[in-house]
Amino acid sequence: MDSNEFRKQAHLMVDWMADYMENVEDYPVKSQVAPRDIYEQIHAAIPEQGEKMESIFSDFKKIILPGITHWQNPNFYAYFQANTSPPSILAEMLTATLGVQGMKWETSPAATELEEKMMEWLGDGIGIPEGWAGVIQDSASMATLSAILTAREKRSNYQVNDEGYGGYTNLRVYCSDQTHSSIEKGAKIAGVGKRNVIKIPTNDLLEMRTDLLLEQIEADIAEGFQPLCIVAALGTTGTMAMDPLEAIGKIANDHNIWLHVDAAYAGAAFLLPEYKILMSGIERADSFVFNPHKWLFTNFDCTAYFVKDKKGLLNTFSILPEYLKTASDGLVNNYCDWGIPLGRRFRSLKLWFVLRYYGMEGLQKLLRFHIELAVWMETEINKRPDFELVVPRSMNLICFRYVPKGVDKLEDLNTLNEQLMQKLNAMGKLYLTHTKIHGIYTLRMSIGQTNVAQSHIKNAWKSIKETAVDLTNNNKGE
Known part of the structure; x- marks a missing residue:
């Protein structure tokens, strides 16, 4: 394909892309194919x-x-968002054109140095302590695995990397019973073992109970286990519950346990001064992760991973065969030594475009607007006797269910709410997912798509109410 043909085809596709972004609401949110x-x-x-x-x-x-589920449809309320934005898309086009493999500084100095600066911007913006270092990973799952591996190596004085596990076969990882499956997966891959991931019960708000965490750690030590890592969640996947970071950090520090903070979704909100209180105690942590590719308008994949001890990270992952040696080694960051993959995409470019295009004020305005929409939805639910919040709203996430008069058994309510969600999703007008909270089938509504407006939320609430009533009437007719 010569440059003239490429230019022609590119213009056609960019025109289609612009039309798609303008008309994405015309597509069913969830793919309807079999x-x-x-x-x-x-x-x-x-x-x-x-x-x-x-x-x-x-x-x-x-x-x-x-066969596409349209994640950029403003009526996408499922899971957590994977947002794009025009500046991010434009940067991705440039990234694809450049085709950079940014494994080392010398393979493209701009890719390395822009990443270093972007991590400083983000760290300063959300409140990462001075002196920490950051790197862009592909996902929070990879960042969590990196944290567990680094904790393992520091615990064993880097013996496991060199000689295998030896006497380090009784390690334990702690998290709440609400935290992400990536923690179990990371422990499995790291050789700690799924059985040694200890899930600590939570309170009524689904926050980790630190009294039970301390009891478990002390009991494990008495039985000869070696506590390796605690994962504290600032925004659990199911309900956006916030673990008490300050108290968990004290336990971790007192027992010399690595503390990893998972704020994969909610971390973007720490750009807002009113939510920085949730970061209280971060100085006690060893690592922190959040995903700009969720709620910070940056195309997937782009995960911000911060560590207190840069040397420990490098000692865990760096390897320098002859073919990778360069004259600049030791003078610059070579990000292939900061994680598992050797090859690295030029992810910092889209982050730079987004942060510059919106600026801090623009980002804060969008985040606050999404939270305001969730407050409106929360208020509407509380007005209705046939709907209820299962747990209090957390930022922009609503967890609720339909509770019509005359349906009292938990099993029947669970079935009814599952039917409601399936019927809503099949209509294609909106997309919800669910979780279970203390056995209660709960509908989740995450309000954070880049272009969501008040009208979308009002229409979604109207559809939810009408579909719920129709479903109840139809069930009575049967």
């Missing part, structure tokens, strides 16, 4: 002859789009 629908429409093997871009792009629209 399993294997897409697979069966795709050629069985690589074509013998090359095809024209017009044909390929036509098939993209005809085959691929129906």
Whole structure:
């Protein structure tokens, strides 16, 4: 493809992209296809002859789009958002064009130095203590694995990396019973073992109980276990519960246990002064993670991972075969030594574009607006006797259920709310997901898509109410 043809095709696709962003609400939020629908429409093997871009792009629209769940639809309230924004998309286009492999400073100095500066910007913005260092990872799961591995190596004086586990087979990781599955996964990959991930019970607000954490640690020490790492969640996946960081940090410091703070979604909100109180105690932690690719309008993937001890991180991951040695080693950051992968994408460019385009004021305005929309939704739910919050609103996340008069059994209410969610999602007008809280089937509404407006929330609430009443009436008719 020569440059003239590339220019022609690129203009066509950018026009389509702009139209898509403008009209994304016209698509059903959740894909409506059945399993294997897409697979069966795709050629069985690589074509013998090359095809024209017009044909390929036509098939993209005809085959691929129906199988897309439109995460950028303002009516996407499921999971947590994976937001984009125009400046981030434009930066991704440049990133793809440059095709940088930023494993070392010398492979593209700008990729390394921009990343270093962006992590300083973010760290200062959310309240990371001075002296910490940051690196961009691909996901919070990878950051959590990095934290567990670094904790393991520091605990063993880097013996495990050199000689294998030896006498370090009785390590333990602690988290609440609400924390993300990535902690178990990380412990499995790190060789700690799923059985040695100890889940600490939570209180009525689903926050980790520090009295039970301390009891468990002391009991484990008495039985010969070695406490390795505590993971504190500032915003759990299910309900955005906030673990008491200050108290957990004191326990971690008193017992020389690595403290990793998982703020994957909620961390963006720490750009707001009114939420910085939740970071109280961060100086006691050893590592911290949040995802700009969730609620900070930056395309996936872009995870901000901060560590107190840069040397410990490098001692865990650095390796320098002859072919990677360069004259600048020791003078600059080589981010291939700051995590598991050798190859690295130029992720900092899109972060730079986003932070400069919106500025601190613009970012804070959007975050506050999303929280205000959630407050409005919370108020509306509280007005209705047939709906209730299962736990209090946390930032921009609403956890609620439908409780019509005459349906009293937990099992029946759970079934009814599951039917409600499935019916709403099948309509394509909005997309919700669920969690279970103390056995209660709970609908989750995460209000944080980049372009969500008051009108979207009002229409969503209208659909929820009407569908719930219709469902109850239909069940009575049966």
